[in-house]
Amino acid sequence: MENLEEKIENEKDTNKKEELLYQLFKKNKEETFVFFKEKPIAEIIDFFYDLENEEILEFIRMFEIQRQGDIMTELDRDIQHWIFNNIEIIEFADIFKYVSSDIRADFYQSLEKDEQSKLLPFLEKKTRENVISLSSYHPETAGGVMVTDFATIMINMNVKQALDKIRKDSPSKKMIYYIYVVDKNMKLLGFVTLKDLIMADFSDDISAIIHDEYTFADVDEDQETVARKIEKYDLIAIPVLNSSGQLLGIVTHDDAIEVIRAEQTEDLERIMGITQSPEELGYLETTSFQHFKKRVGWLVILAIVGIVSGMIIHSFEETLQTLIILALYMPMLADTGGNIGSQSATVVIRALALGEVRLRDWLRIIFKELKIGLMLSLILGAIAFIKILYLSFDTTVPPEFTLFKVALVISIALSLQVVSSALIGTSLPLIVRSFGGDPAVAATPAITTIVDITGLLLYFTTATILLGI
Amino acid sequence: MENLEEKIENEKDTNKKEELLYQLFKKNKEETFVFFKEKPIAEIIDFFYDLENEEILEFIRMFEIQRQGDIMTELDRDIQHWIFNNIEIIEFADIFKYVSSDIRADFYQSLEKDEQSKLLPFLEKKTRENVISLSSYHPETAGGVMVTDFATIMINMNVKQALDKIRKDSPSKKMIYYIYVVDKNMKLLGFVTLKDLIMADFSDDISAIIHDEYTFADVDEDQETVARKIEKYDLIAIPVLNSSGQLLGIVTHDDAIEVIRAEQTEDLERIMGITQSPEELGYLETTSFQHFKKRVGWLVILAIVGIVSGMIIHSFEETLQTLIILALYMPMLADTGGNIGSQSATVVIRALALGEVRLRDWLRIIFKELKIGLMLSLILGAIAFIKILYLSFDTTVPPEFTLFKVALVISIALSLQVVSSALIGTSLPLIVRSFGGDPAVAATPAITTIVDITGLLLYFTTATILLGI
Numbered sequence: 001m002e003n004l005e006e007k008i009e010n011e012k013d014t015n016k017k018e019e020l021l022y023q024l025f026k027k028n029k030e031e032t033f034v035f036f037k038e039k040p041i042a043e044i045i046d047f048f049y050d051l052e053n054e055e056i057l058e059f060i061r062m063f064e065i066q067r068q069g070d071i072m073t074e075l076d077r078d079i080q081h082w083i084f085n086n087i088e089i090i091e092f093a094d095i096f097k098y099v100s101s102d103i104r105a106d107f108y109q110s111l112e113k114d115e116q117s118k119l120l121p122f123l124e125k126k127t128r129e130n131v132i133s134l135s136s137y138h139p140e141t142a143g144g145v146m147v148t149d150f151a152t153i154m155i156n157m158n159v160k161q162a163l164d165k166i167r168k169d170s171p172s173k174k175m176i177y178y179i180y181v182v183d184k185n186m187k188l189l190g191f192v193t194l195k196d197l198i199m200a201d202f203s204d205d206i207s208a209i210i211h212d213e214y215t216f217a218d219v220d221e222d223q224e225t226v227a228r229k230i231e232k233y234d235l236i237a238i239p240v241l242n243s244s245g246q247l248l249g250i251v252t253h254d255d256a257i258e259v260i261r262a263e264q265t266e267d268l269e270r271i272m273g274i275t276q277s278p279e280e281l282g283y284l285e286t287t288s289f290q291h292f293k294k295r296v297g298w299l300v301i302l303a304i305v306g307i308v309s310g311m312i313i314h315s316f317e318e319t320l321q322t323l324i325i326l327a328l329y330m331p332m333l334a335d336t337g338g339n340i341g342s343q344s345a346t347v348v349i350r351a352l353a354l355g356e357v358r359l360r361d362w363l364r365i366i367f368k369e370l371k372i373g374l375m376l377s378l379i380l381g382a383i384a385f386i387k388i389l390y391l392s393f394d395t396t397v398p399p400e401f402t403l404f405k406v407a408l409v410i411s412i413a414l415s416l417q418v419v420s421s422a423l424i425g426t427s428l429p430l431i432v433r434s435f436g437g438d439p440a441v442a443a444t445p446a447i448t449t450i451v452d453i454t455g456l457l458l459y460f461t462t463a464t465i466l467l468g469i
Numbered sequence: 470m471e472n473l474e475e476k477i478e479n480e481k482d483t484n485k486k487e488e489l490l491y492q493l494f495k496k497n498k499e500e501t502f503v504f505f506k507e508k509p510i511a512e513i514i515d516f517f518y519d520l521e522n523e524e525i526l527e528f529i530r531m532f533e534i535q536r537q538g539d540i541m542t543e544l545d546r547d548i549q550h551w552i553f554n555n556i557e558i559i560e561f562a563d564i565f566k567y568v569s570s571d572i573r574a575d576f577y578q579s580l581e582k583d584e585q586s587k588l589l590p591f592l593e594k595k596t597r598e599n600v601i602s603l604s605s606y607h608p609e610t611a612g613g614v615m616v617t618d619f620a621t622i623m624i625n626m627n628v629k630q631a632l633d634k635i636r637k638d639s640p641s642k643k644m645i646y647y648i649y650v651v652d653k654n655m656k657l658l659g660f661v662t663l664k665d666l667i668m669a670d671f672s673d674d675i676s677a678i679i680h681d682e683y684t685f686a687d688v689d690e691d692q693e694t695v696a697r698k699i700e701k702y703d704l705i706a707i708p709v710l711n712s713s714g715q716l717l718g719i720v721t722h723d724d725a726i727e728v729i730r731a732e733q734t735e736d737l738e739r740i741m742g743i744t745q746s747p748e749e750l751g752y753l754e755t756t757s758f759q760h761f762k763k764r765v766g767w768l769v770i771l772a773i774v775g776i777v778s779g780m781i782i783h784s785f786e787e788t789l790q791t792l793i794i795l796a797l798y799m800p801m802l803a804d805t806g807g808n809i810g811s812q813s814a815t816v817v818i819r820a821l822a823l824g825e826v827r828l829r830d831w832l833r834i835i836f837k838e839l840k841i842g843l844m845l846s847l848i849l850g851a852i853a854f855i856k857i858l859y860l861s862f863d864t865t866v867p868p869e870f871t872l873f874k875v876a877l878v879i880s881i882a883l884s885l886q887v888v889s890s891a892l893i894g895t896s897l898p899l900i901v902r903s904f905g906g907d908p909a910v911a912a913t914p915a916i917t918t919i920v921d922i923t924g925l926l927l928y929f930t931t932a933t934i935l936l937g938i
Contacts (some may be wrong), residue, residue, distance in 0.1 A: 001824035017489035040680055041702045054547055158763055167668055171690070176664045177705070192883070194663040195645045199636055213507055231730075232511045234723040254703040254724045257729065261700075264733040265819050270814045273735075273808065284833060295812055295841070296848055303852045304800060310860040313797045317864065320793060327783045327789060327796035331803045332775060335921060338807055339742065339771070339914045343764055348743045350734050351752035364753060371757035372764070379765055383772045391779040395786065444913070445808045452800060 003436050005035055011152040015047075025059075033062045045074050052080045060095075069098020078285055079108055084115070093122035095234045100174075102255070105134035135247075143241045144228045146249030147261065148374055150237075151179045151208060154188050160202035162192070177236045180247055181210050188239055188247040190214060218242050219248055223259045230256040270438060271342075271349065273298030273445035302449045309452045316460045319469050324396050325464055329410050331390065333459055336380060337421040337451035338413060338444075344369055344425030345443040352429065362430050366423065373422030381415035401467060413462040420458060421451040474504055475539075494528075502531040514543050522551045538567020545752055549576055550575040553584070553652045560930050562591035564863050565881030570617045571724070574603035595874045603718075611709045612685040613689040614728065615718030619706075620648045622675060624658050629671035633663075649716055650679050656706055657716040659683060685710050687718055699725040709934055739907060740811075740818065742767030742914035755792055771918045776923045785929045788938050794864050795932055798857065802928055805849060805883060806920035807913075809893045813838055813894030814912040821898065835892065850884035870936060882931040888929060 004024050011017040019437035025032045025047075036044050048056050056079060060068050061387055072080060072095055084092055095105060096119070108116060108131050120128055129146055137143025151169060153162040162179065170176060178191045200209050216239045217226045230238050230253055237250040275294045313320075313330075320327045346367060351357045357365060389406035397403055425447050429439030463469060472504050473493050480486040483651050494501045494516075505513050525548060529537050541549060541564055553561055565573060565588070577585060577600050589597055599617055606612025606725040620638060624629040631648065634731045639645060647660045659681035669678050696827045699722055735745055744763045782799075783788075789796045817834060820826045826834060857876035866872050894916050898908030932938065 008669070009824070021487070040684065040702050042703075044611070069923065127911070134584060163667060170668060194667065195639065196812065197667075198632060198663065199639060211623070215509065231723070231726050233509050234511075234721075236722070252703075253726075254700070257700050257726060258723075260726065260729060261823065265823065268737060268740075268815055268819055274812055274813045274816065282823075282825035283816065284826055288837050288844070291816070291837070291841045293810065295809075296845060299805075299808060299812075299845065299849060301853065303849055303856070306804065307860065308855055309800060310797070310856060314798070314860055315842070317793070317797070318576040320796060324786070324790055324793070327799070328779070328786070329792070330796070331778060331782070331921060331925070332801050334800045334803045335775065335917055336768075339917060340764075341767060342913060343741045343743055343768075346737055347743065347752065347760070350737060353749075354730065354734065355754055356751035361753065365581070368757050368760070372760045375757070375761040376765060376768065380768060380772055383769065387772070387776055387779060391776065391783055395783065422507055448808060452804060456800070 005031065007463055008035070009384070013068055018047070019207050024212055025051075025055070026318070029062070031057070032057070037063075043069050044071055048079075049091060053079060053086075057083055057086065065094060065250055065392045069100075072098075072457045073100040073103045074284070076240065076285075077110060078106070080111075081404065084111075084119075087123050089118060093119065097124060097127050101130055101134060101249075102145055104131050105137075106139065108132075108135050124305065129138075137219065140223045140249055142217040142221045143248070144224050145226065146219075146240045146251050148249045148311050149174055150239075150247075150250045152182045152247070153179055153180050153192075154184075155183065155207055155210065157206050158202065159206065159209075161202045161468050162206055162339060163197060163202075164455070166197075170282055178239075178250075180239060181206060185203060186246045188214075188241055188245055191239070192392075196283050209284060216240070217251060218243070223251075224263050226251050227256040227259040227263070232412075244423070255432060265348070265439045266422040269294075269444040270440040271346065273302070280431045298445050302445050304454070309449070309456055310454045312453065312460070316464075319460060319464065322469060323401070323406065323463070323467070325397060325406055326410070326459075328392070328395070329384075329457070330413075330456070332384065332387075333417050333455045334448075334452055336450040337417050337455040339375065340373070341421040341425030341447040341451045342444045344422045345429055345447050348426050348439050349429050349443060352433060359430065359433055360435065362434075365430065370419070373419040375423065375454070377415035377418035381411045382417050384414045385411040387417055406467070409463055409466045410459075412466070413459045416458045416462065417455045420454055457464045470505050474500065475711070477504070481795050483828055487516070487519060490516055494520075494524070498528070500532070505647060505773075508531075510539050510543050513540055517544075517548075520660070522548060522555070523868070526552055526555065528553075534563060535567045536570075537564045541565070541567075542569040545751070546579060550765050553580075553588075558587060562588065566593060567692050568598050570599055570603060570718075571614055572607075573607065574613070575601050577604050578608065579590060582670045587783075608690065609692045610688065611686040611690045611692065611720055612717070614692050614724050615688075615709045615720050617718045618643055619708075619716075619719045621651045621716070622648055622661075624650050624652065624676055626675050626678065627671065628669045628673045628675065628678075629804050631675055632666060632671075636667075645795055647708075647719075648757055649708060651716055655715045657683075657685070657710055657714055660708070676860070682712075682782075683708070685864070686720060687712070692720075693732050695720050696725040696728040697731070701728070705741040732810070736818070736822065736909045737911040738763075740815065740912040742771070742912075746906065775861065775921070776920050778918070778925055781922065781925045781929070788929060790935070791938060792798045792870070792875065792932070793807065794861055794866060795879070795928075796865070797861070798853075799925070802883060802924045803917075805920055808915040809842070809845065809887055810890040810894035810916040810920045811913045813842075813891045814916050816897050817898050818909050818912060823901060828899065828902055831912065834899065835895060838891050838895040842888040844892065846884035846887035849887055850880045853883045875936070878932055879928075880933045881935070882892040882928045885927045886920070886924045889923055890916075893920055893923065 004020065004297055007405055008017060008020045008024065024035065036047065061072055063071065111119065112423060123131065135141070151166055153165055166176065176194060179197070180191050181189045183189060190210040191214055192206065192211065196209050213231050215235065217229060219240050219242050226238060230251065234251065239247055240249045240251060242248055242278055269276065275297050328360065358393045385407050388410055389403065392403060397406060399438060428447055429443060433439040477486060477493065480489060493504070505516065520587065529540050532540065554769045580588065581719040592600065603612070603617065604661065620635055622634055633812065635645065635648060637896050645663060647662055649660050650658045650660060660677055660683055661675065661680065665678050682703050684698055686698060688709050688711050695707060704722065706721045708716055709718045709720060711717055738745065744766050857879055858872065861872060866875060897913060897916055901906040
């Protein structure tokens with residue numbers, strides 16, 4: 001047995017490591033428990049990836065109750081539900097007490113009304129009140145993300161009294177770095193750090209070392225704004241206050257990272273025209289139909305708007321009949337426009353999101369994209385010209401035109417398409433943002449559709465004018 | 470003056486606030502300094518957005534030297550360079566001493582060789598050695614991101630001795646939460662938290678409360694892996710070790726957030742076929758030519774690969790001559806394929822990045838996308854059918870075909886394109902990842918080009934078979 005555990009400790013390859021761990025688990029559950037006893041929760045959760053739900057439950061039950069709560073905190077929502085439905089409610093309530101307060105609220109909100117009524121009576125009064133209170137906030141606000149697990153001291157204390165209180169309160173508190181100074185109504189007056197307390201003398205007054213200027217979040221503030229504050233001020237945690245300035249909870253730096261990750265997925269999906277839903281499950285847990293519903297919306301809208309492109313093409317039907325060769329290069333125009341427009345949009349959306357540019361810089365942005373578009377149009381126009389000469393070498397061309405002239409005209413049209421797509425791709429997010437909307441919304445499919453329309457207009461107009469059709 | 474400052478404090482609108490601050494600055498620089506004296510650095514940096522470089526320098530000089538270093542730490546690289554070039558080297562060296570160690574190394578690496586030689590002699594020995602040492606690491610590794618600012622204690626101490634040492638060492642150290650326990654060779658033995666020290670008795674041995682199982686980063690580890698560890702284990706900081714287990718520095722949670730943000734921008738740009746460069750400046754600071762260079766690469770490659778689409782179209786030239794109507798709908802096929810392929814790719818790339826799926830889940834992923842593709846193909850095929858009947862109502866159709874039949878065939882081809890694009894969009898990132906590559910690389914333009922080719926083949930093959938051309 002020793003051998004297998006040593007092999008596991010030394011195994012670098014995560015896949016092999018998981019296989020070995022699973023072998024160990026099948027052989028001797030006790031030994032597996034001993035192996036994981038002091039490990040970080042994240043590694044236990046990794047281990048669960050290959051286990052059946054029944055095995056997960058069996059393993060969790062080997063731990064003492066507080067750690068069971070820690071593990072439950074990090075489990076996927078669907079496994080939490082499975083456990084809820086497959087053990088006695090009284091055992092679930094015992095574990096639930098030790099689950100992190102923000103996760104407890106999230107889980108409670110995800111239950112049906114009858115399930116909520118089933119759970120509540122079995123919770124301790126303190127837990128029950130906390131769950132109900134936190135569940136009253138919208139999940140994507142500071143109130144919906146915060147934990148109610150923080151350390152407080154009073155302003156009229158000195159350092160020794162403060163340290164004594166912290167020692168008394170702390171065993172149940174996970175992370176203490178900022179100690180919040182409150183009055184008897186829980187109104188936040190400021191904070192001190194553990195470092196401040198250690199550096200000071202026991203007899204120093206808290207009022208002498210308190211930081212009374214601090215950043216905070218409002219309980220109804222959007223979670224992304226809160227995450228940005230944590231990021232901007234390099235905070236480990238940010239206090240959450242109500243309108244009376246009372247301290248309700250804290251949002252921690254690790255929650256900020258989760259919010260930022262989720263925000264990135266949202267942005268990327270929005271750019272691709274995939275709709276968001278409030279309760280986001282993982283990719284595999286989301287059913288095909290749910291995936292379909294998220295994606296079909298924008299695709300249908302754009303298919304309908306695409307009628308406009310269709311109408312433009314049809315109005316030039318005779319032109320196309322005359323010069324079939326023009327039809328052959330419509331896809332090239334569509335593709336190039338879409339790629340360039342999406343690139344431009346992406347770059348601008350990111351620059352806006354990262355605070356590298358502001359809306360008032362719009363003129364500089366447009367001007368820059370114009371220059372970039374011109375450079376790209378020269379290269380891509382030249383390549384297109386050579387491509388057309390090579391591909392359409394033996395294509396029928398009516399006698400009044402030459403291949404050279406037609407190729408030149410198509411290349412010019414492509415160059416115009418490049419510049420125009422770059423400008424459109426840049427402008428759309430800025431316009432949307434100036435109306436207070438999310439610049440990322442459906443950027444790629446919307447821009448693809450728009451540059452189609454403008455591209456076709458440019459194409460046929462150029463051909464008609466320069467070829468005298 | 471009081472009035473203006475109160476107005477500023479109460480002003481919620483950030484734009485108005487900045488205008489007022491600038492007014493205050495123009496009127497009375499002293500008062501502005503007093504206003505900002507205790508504010509977080511991040512707000513001072515915001516204030517600088519509207520100032521000229523000379524004004525920024527003037528303002529920084531009003532602070533005491535340590536705070537000048539703090540401010541310099543957060544300035545944009547180009548402003549740091551401007552200051553370097555516009556003040557006496559000896560003054561710059563004085564401020565540089567108090568700049569954060571990781572930023573010092575980054576700045577030093579960004580200097581030309583002669584500028585480096587100009588600066589080094591003016592640095593204190595300790596600073597000079599630190600800068601040279603940190604600059605030896607690749608910027609995007611743990612070594613390149615870490616700070617050398619951390620607290621250490623010896624294992625043979627008791628809690629009282631540990632606290633005494635921390636008090637003695639700490640004034641210059643920014644953030645203390647983990648205290649690292651090292652031996653006389655700086656080999657990392659474990660850590661304790663400030664909370665642990667406070668909860669213990671003065672006479673307790675460090676060896677009794679030390680956490681000897683800990684997560685760490687290797688000095689050459691990629692910064693994104695380090696950020697993921699910080700995220701996974703909810704760390705405030707992670708120790709960075711060399712191959713001998715010696716503690717070289719720490720990477721903090723706020724650096725993790727910066728790395729994650731940068732990673733997201735990279736992913737998004739890669740998906741759009743925009744090349745990365747190691748030294749990333751902000752959008753406006755990057756010249757148009759630099760933007761052009763980042764984007765032209767993939768566009769040219771795809772323009773050349775696009776010859777294949779062109780060849781396919783040309784080989785079906787006669788078919789198109791017969792049924793000009795087929796040419797009219799080629800853009801619709803190109804667009805739909807591109808949008809759907811990009812959507813699928815995006816969803817898979819994100820799911821892989823967030824750890825929601827693993828490479829071994831590929832069969833489940835493909836199967837799911839197949840179902841989603843089928844559902845989308847039904848809807849979009851139906852819409853296409855109606856679109857064609859409406860748009861091509863009076864298009865010339867050769868007598869042996871009916872509009873109804875042609876519309877049906879094109880719609881079927883589109884449906885096949887939808888399913889095939891979804892599968893291709895899904896598979897490409899998985900295939901790239903299975904070869905150890907970055908699944909996001911040029912996803913959108915690459916997929917657009919590929920589904921063009923397959924789409925055209927599907928289109929013409931379907932038309933040829935079903936219409937008997």
